[in-house]
Amino acid sequence: MTCVPICIQCGTTSNPCRCKVLGPTLGFLAFAAAAVVEWPLGAVVFLFKRPKGRRIMGHPATVVYPRVIHAIPI
Template structure:
């Protein structure tokens, strides 16, 4: 079993110009939120399309970027 890890090189947020912890934690947070919100969004979609779309897009548009930016390493 492999551990998911993400590396972002070329960033200017820290002296070594490489991020490992932020993107990796963002990937884990994305997966946890997606497991919860995607099925709920699919259930809500037939009744309220815009709310269902927003709910299914939340992990990609809000959670991943927010966690990735919060941790500069």
């Protein structure tokens, strides 16, 4: 049995029903896909340049997830 992650964000003002399902769910999937690539790469860069490695590892949470959530209002 496969489990599909569904994320719900309530209390938003971006739509009339004040709940978002599609945006946070796609945001989570985009976050996970970016993290699979960027976290190992960031860990290798972290060994040589710590600030740059931290920025790379934080990119999915600080850039990818918020952009996807705000792009989809439902």
